[in-house]
Amino acid sequence: MDDSHAVVVGAGIGGLSAALALHRHGWRVTVLERAPEMREVGAGLSLMANAVRALDALGLGPALRRGGHGEAPGGMRDRHGRWLSRVEAAEMIRQLGTTALGVHRATLHRTLREALPASSLHTSATVEHVESGPDSAEVRYQGPDGPHTVTADLVVGADGLRSRVRAQLWPQHPGPVYAGSTTWRAAIAFPYPIPAAITWGPGAEFGMVPIGDGQLYWYGALNAPPGGHAPDELAAVREHFGDWHAPIPALLAATPPDVVLRNDIHHLAEPLPSYVRGRVALLGDAAHPMTPNLGQGAGQAIEDAVVLGAVCAGGAGHVPVALAAYDEQRRPRSQSVARASYVAGRFGQQLHNPVAFAMRTVALRLIPSRLALRSMARYADWRPPAV
Numbered sequence: 001m002d003d004s005h006a007v008v009v010g011a012g013i014g015g016l017s018a019a020l021a022l023h024r025h026g027w028r029v030t031v032l033e034r035a036p037e038m039r040e041v042g043a044g045l046s047l048m049a050n051a052v053r054a055l056d057a058l059g060l061g062p063a064l065r066r067g068g069h070g071e072a073p074g075g076m077r078d079r080h081g082r083w084l085s086r087v088e089a090a091e092m093i094r095q096l097g098t099t100a101l102g103v104h105r106a107t108l109h110r111t112l113r114e115a116l117p118a119s120s121l122h123t124s125a126t127v128e129h130v131e132s133g134p135d136s137a138e139v140r141y142q143g144p145d146g147p148h149t150v151t152a153d154l155v156v157g158a159d160g161l162r163s164r165v166r167a168q169l170w171p172q173h174p175g176p177v178y179a180g181s182t183t184w185r186a187a188i189a190f191p192y193p194i195p196a197a198i199t200w201g202p203g204a205e206f207g208m209v210p211i212g213d214g215q216l217y218w219y220g221a222l223n224a225p226p227g228g229h230a231p232d233e234l235a236a237v238r239e240h241f242g243d244w245h246a247p248i249p250a251l252l253a254a255t256p257p258d259v260v261l262r263n264d265i266h267h268l269a270e271p272l273p274s275y276v277r278g279r280v281a282l283l284g285d286a287a288h289p290m291t292p293n294l295g296q297g298a299g300q301a302i303e304d305a306v307v308l309g310a311v312c313a314g315g316a317g318h319v320p321v322a323l324a325a326y327d328e329q330r331r332p333r334s335q336s337v338a339r340a341s342y343v344a345g346r347f348g349q350q351l352h353n354p355v356a357f358a359m360r361t362v363a364l365r366l367i368p369s370r371l372a373l374r375s376m377a378r379y380a381d382w383r384p385p386a387v
């Protein structure tokens with residue numbers, strides 16, 4: 001292929017996946033990351049079958065299966081620990097061809113990074129301006145040694161929730177809004193076998209996911225006003241979840257206070273009219289930040305990357321057609337997953353009305369696990385395009 005060159009703005013899971021997908025199709029990639037070092041902030045991740053398949057398409061499935069933990073069996077519980085619905089591993093594999101995967105974010109990030117040429121990754125590089133012309137696009141950024149301008153055949157805006165690229169290309173768009181919940185999360189050493197599970201209380205949810213190598217990821221989510229912070233976030237988690245069923249108190253007891261992260265949850269209430277402007281494409285949270293209720297944000301970013309790589313396989317000469325195909329393939333799916341995730345949150349973690357809560361508990365007990373899995377499979381049953 002001719003020297004097709006892409007600049008990727010942001011080295012999160014989405015940006016690195018995009019860089020890798022393009023690199024595997026023969027593109028030269030330049031990744032610009034504003035942080036002074038390449039790393040992923042955060043605890044663990046659930047990667048559903050679609051994300052695992054997308055990672056297979058990037059050639060990383062085997063390494064991540066070794067580095068993570070096959071996430072089944074599991075299910076939903078009430079705060080006393082009674083199972084409301086269970087997901088059987090065999091049934092999940094039968095319907096989706098794979099279990100989900102629990103993985104440490106740092107493991108996924110490192111695996112993506114190591115698959116890219118080190119010379120393509122640039123830190124302390126804050127992108128300030130992106131402009132698309134008919135034949136190329138231009139990116140201006142502040143590097144560690146001053147301002148730079150770089151031209152490319154394609155620019156990928158993978159700069160996350162507060163995307164500067166999105167704000168610049170869609171200045172009228174209102175941007176992300178608070179979804180009504182705050183979350184705490186941590187990855188801890190917890191070398192005891194426990195099933196992945198989600199527990200619901202009124203307006204609250206606690207999740208636990210084994211992530212391999214004797215580690216476990218837990219999160220707690222709660223309806224709350226935005227912008228809250230506690231002097232001791234672990235104490236705040238204990239206050240809300242400390243008397244929930246075993247092993248939740250033991251997980252909190254095994255958590256060092258300084259590893260607890262707290263984030264308010266935001267999403268795009270108004271979906272973008274396009275993910276593409278000229279030779280610039282948005283990807284991941286820059287395009288479709290979503291609530292975490294379906295565990296799909298990173299999965300959708302990795303899917304975006306795989307599709308972007310596939311449509312750009314013909315090189316720089318085909319970018320406008322390729323990006324039109326990218327928008328057509330990715331926008332409807334990722335926006336419908338984002339919508340479904342928000343609704344899942346409203347009827348899941350955020351439900352606090354006592355009557356509705358009791359009715360949901362009864363309904364969940366009555367649903368056979370086969371049907372519960374089928375509703376999950378609706379979004380997890382995605383396959384990468386054949387190239």
Ligand SMILES: Cc1cc2nc3c(=O)[nH]c(=O)nc-3n(C[C@H](O)[C@H](O)[C@H](O)COP(=O)(O)OP(=O)(O)OC[C@H]3O[C@@H](n4cnc5c(N)ncnc54)[C@H](O)[C@@H]3O)c2cc1C
Pocket residue numbers: 009010011012013014015032033034035044045046047051125126127128158159160161163164183185219263265283284285286292295296297298299300301
């Ligand atoms: C509590 C919580 C739990 C979640 N759980 C799951 C889960 O279980 N499964 C799942 O699939 N998803 C989950 N998600 C969603 C997932 O974390 C995100 O969708 C995913 O990490 C988005 O990746 P990204 O690369 O698009 O964005 P980001 O990770 O935000 O990366 C953007 C990168 O761009 C850089 N950047 C920003 N601006 C600039 C600039 N101007 N110049 C250069 N660099 C810039 C940033 O420093 C950052 O490195 C969860 C999210 C939350 C909040």
